[in-house]
Structure formats: C-alpha cells, structure tokens
Amino acid sequence: MIHEVNIHAEFGNCPCDGSHAYAFRVTNIDPYLSICESLEINFSGVRTTNSSFVNALLVGLFEQHGPILLQKLSFRGCLPTIQVLIQAAVDLGMIKHEERCAKSC
Amino acid sequence: MHSSMLEIPEYINGEGLIPFLESLAEYAEKPCVEINFSRLKRISPASMASIAAFVAKRRKKRLETLAIGTENCKIINYLRRMNLMRLCEWEMGEESFIRHDPAGSFLPLEPIHEVEVISNRIAACIAPGGDEYAHMNAGLYDAAFYLISEIANNVKQHSYGEGYVTLQMAKKNGFVKVAIADGGCGIPTSLIDAGLKWTAGLSDEDIIEQALVARVTSKGAPNNEGVGLTLTSQIVQLMGGSWLIASKGGRVLRLQNSDLVKKAFACGNCFPGTLVALTFKRSEASDFDQKLHKAKEINNLLQSVHNRAIFRP
Numbered sequence: 001m002i003h004e005v006n007i008h009a010e011f012g013n014c015p016c017d018g019s020h021a022y023a024f025r026v027t028n029i030d031p032y033l034s035i036c037e038s039l040e041i042n043f044s045g046v047r048t049t050n051s052s053f054v055n056a057l058l059v060g061l062f063e064q065h066g067p068i069l070l071q072k073l074s075f076r077g078c079l080p081t082i083q084v085l086i087q088a089a090v091d092l093g094m095i096k097h098e099e100r101c102a103k104s105c
Numbered sequence: 106m107h108s109s110m111l112e113i114p115e116y117i118n119g120e121g122l123i124p125f126l127e128s129l130a131e132y133a134e135k136p137c138v139e140i141n142f143s144r145l146k147r148i149s150p151a152s153m154a155s156i157a158a159f160v161a162k163r164r165k166k167r168l169e170t171l172a173i174g175t176e177n178c179k180i181i182n183y184l185r186r187m188n189l190m191r192l193c194e195w196e197m198g199e200e201s202f203i204r205h206d207p208a209g210s211f212l213p214l215e216p217i218h219e220v221e222v223i224s225n226r227i228a229a230c231i232a233p234g235g236d237e238y239a240h241m242n243a244g245l246y247d248a249a250f251y252l253i254s255e256i257a258n259n260v261k262q263h264s265y266g267e268g269y270v271t272l273q274m275a276k277k278n279g280f281v282k283v284a285i286a287d288g289g290c291g292i293p294t295s296l297i298d299a300g301l302k303w304t305a306g307l308s309d310e311d312i313i314e315q316a317l318v319a320r321v322t323s324k325g326a327p328n329n330e331g332v333g334l335t336l337t338s339q340i341v342q343l344m345g346g347s348w349l350i351a352s353k354g355g356r357v358l359r360l361q362n363s364d365l366v367k368k369a370f371a372c373g374n375c376f377p378g379t380l381v382a383l384t385f386k387r388s389e390a391s392d393f394d395q396k397l398h399k400a401k402e403i404n405n406l407l408q409s410v411h412n413r414a415i416f417r418p
Binding site (some may be wrong): 012013014015016017018040048050051052055067070073074075076077078079080081082083084085086087090091092094095098 | 220221224225226236238246247250252255258332333336393394397399401403406407408411412413414415416417418
C-alpha cells in the first residue's frame with residue numbers, strides 16, 4: 001500500500017509553524033510507516049515554507065529510523081527552495097540518528 | 106506620581122540607534138515615563154519597533170508611558186501612518202491622515218498574531234508578484250517569508266503575541282530593513298529558564314552569541330531544532346547585509362564584512378524584550394535557494410552526497 005500525504009491540502013500555500021507540522025507527523029505519518037510499503041509527501045501547490053516547519057515534519061522521523069527510511073519515503077512536487085529545506089532536514093535527522101546510535105553503543 | 110522624561114534625539118536611525126536602545130534600557134523600569142518626541146526628525150524601523158516593545162512591556166507591568174511633544178514633532182504624520190501612535194495607545198479613534206499604498210516601499214508597524222499571515226504580507230509587500238514562482242521577485246519573496254517567519258515564530262513562542270514587525274525599503278541603495286521586537290522575557294532568560302547548564306556564568310551577550318550556534322534552542326525537541334536564528338543571521342550575511350540582536354542585558358551586532366561585536370547595556374540595564382534588526386540587499390535575494398543551501402553548509406547542517414532524499418516531479 002502506498003500512503004500519500006498532501007501538505008497543501010492540510011496547510012495551504014505557505015506553512016511555517018513547527019508545532020502544527022509535528023502534530024501532523026505524529027498523527028498522519030508515524031502510524032503509516034510500519035503498515036505501508038511506501039509513503040509519499042506531496043508538496044505540490046506549496047509556494048514556500050521554512051526550516052521550522054520542514055524540520056518538525058521530518059527530522060524526528062530520520063533520527064528515529066535512519067537511512068532505511070529513504071527507501072520508503074519520497075517527496076513530490078517540491079520547488080527548489082523546498083528541496084533544500086527537505087534535504088537539510090534529512091541530513092540533520094541522519095546526524096541525530098548517528099548520535100543516537102553512538103550513545104546507545 | 107513622579108515621572109521621568111526620555112528625550113528622543115533628532116536622529117535615532119543609523120548610528121543613533123544604539124544610543125537610543127541604551128536610553129530605552131535605562132528607562133525600562135522607571136515607574137512613569139514621558140517620551141518626548143519634539144526633536145525627532147529621523148527614525149528607523151528598528152527604533153520604531155523598539156518603542157512599541159518598550160511600551161508593550163511596560164503596559165504588561167502596569168507602568169505608565171506617555172507621549173509628549175508630539176505637536177512639535179516634524180515626523181508625527183509619518184509615525185501615525187506607521188501605526189506607532191495607535192499601537193502604543195497614544196492616539197485612538199478615527200485616522201485623520203491619508204494612507205499611502207505601501208506596496209514595495211514600507212510596511213507599517215504591525216503586531217504579530219498569525220505568523221503565516223504577517224510573513225506573507227511582508228513578502229508580498231517587498232516582492233510584489235513573487236508569490237508566483239516564475240516571477241522575477243520569487244527569490245526575494247522566499248527570502249522575506251523565510252526570515253520573517255523564522256523570527257516571528259520565536260517571538261510568538263517567547264512573548265505571547267506582544268511582538269511587532271515593520272520594514273522599509275531604501276530605494277536609493279536597494280537595502281531592505283526589517284525590524285522585529287517584542288516585550289517578552291528575552292533570549293538569555295529563555296535559555297537560562299530552560300535549564301541549559303552551559304548558560305551558567307555567561308553574560309547575556311555571550312548567551313545571545315551562543316543562541317546563534319546551530320541546534321541551540323530553549324524550546325527543545327521534538328518540534329524545534331534550534332536553527333532558525335542561526336540560519337536567519339547567516340542568510341542575511343550572505344545577502345550582503347548586517348544584523349543586530351538586542352535582548353535583555355546584551356546586544357550582538359554584525360555589520361557587513363566585519364567581525365561580530367557583542368556588548369552589555371550600560372550600568373546593568375536591560376533592553377525591555379528582544380529586538381532583531383536585519384538589513385539586506387534586495388538584489389542579493391534572487392538566488393535564495395542557493396543562499397539557504399550555503400547557510401546550511403556553513404553551519405554543518407548538510408551531509409555529503411550520501412542519503413539523498415528522493416524527489417519526484
């Protein structure tokens with residue numbers, strides 16, 4: 001099963017509030033990761049956003065799951081600025097994942 | 106009640122800003138303050154936002170703040186148009202002046218309620234048409250939205266809605282001046298109250314400097330990574346600009362092509378909240394996505410080529 005979440009439908013053109021993104025992640029992304037083959041986050045129609053929003057949406061996911069999540073999660077319809085924000089959130093999540101693994105070793 | 110008079114000098118823009126912030130810090134706790142506007146000729150967005158934050162903080166503490174000498178002030182109509190007199194509750198009722206269309210030149214002082222709404226309005230003001238991605242102002246729109254929304258998010262979380270924002274576009278040299286100020290507890294208090302051990306023994310200006318380091322946050326995970334202020338200041342530098350943060354007992358200033366300068370307010374006085382003032386070149390914002398990438402790279406927030414996210418059209 002492929003699960004798709006549509007950011008524009010949920011947050012409009014310019015989402016920027018990290019607390020909203022986090023709440024959305026907990027209820028609309030986290031639960032589907034274990035039951036879906038793949039998950040697509042669709043940013044079509046989103047004109048711009050900021051680090052607060054994208055980090056709250058993604059960093060924790062990658063911190064928790066690490067690189068394996070990239071096999072399952074993809075992004076659609078992202079303008080270049082949004083791609084930079086997403087890649088940075090992925091990278092920050094990976095850094096935190098490595099830190100978490102180092103601590104537990 | 107005995108009142109103290111804060112005399113505003115002729116110029117509180119440019120080099121007059123810091124001495125004026127010192128005055129606000131000196132008078133912040135006085136029981137009753139009369140602000141004398143009679144000599145004022147030039148004011149910057151940063152000074153204007155600071156006055157609004159000063160009054161808001163005092164109002165919260167039930168300290169009286171009056172405006173005097175306004176009948177002699179040469180720029181009183183400008184101050185009215187910029188909403189200063191109304192937001193400080195010095196003038197109420199119907200407006201007796203004509204409002205100009207601000208598109209592309211200025212945004213009057215506004216309280217920060219909805220971050221998305223205000224960030225959008227500012228971006229649309231300085232980058233008309235930029236809400237369309239193919240438009241030539243799209244980069245400037247992205248830059249303005251990003252910078253304002255990141256700082257305004259912080260203001261909202263720390264000051265509970267008592268923040269103000271304003272901006273001016275200098276047509277002569279193409280610089281955009283943005284100021285956001287709030288009458289909240291200040292960055293140092295916020296970080297100290299969060300129980301962060303590294304703040305022990307540091308001055309307020311040292312704490313502000315540390316708050317600019319990536320991943321330093323008082324708000325904590327999971328919905329905050331502490332990169333907002335870091336990237337905002339970095340992006341402004343990459344756009345040929347300068348910035349100033351004044352908060353509680355300290356201030357940190359970075360002028361274009363200069364080292365960072367940090368200083369305490371005189372006599373242990375405290376700025377009544379936080380001021381973030383940014384100046385950047387309009388022309389440097391067109392490739393905002395590249396500037397954002399560079400800012401993240403400089404602050405070690407990007408990894409190498411591994412772990413690339415998959416983007417589909």
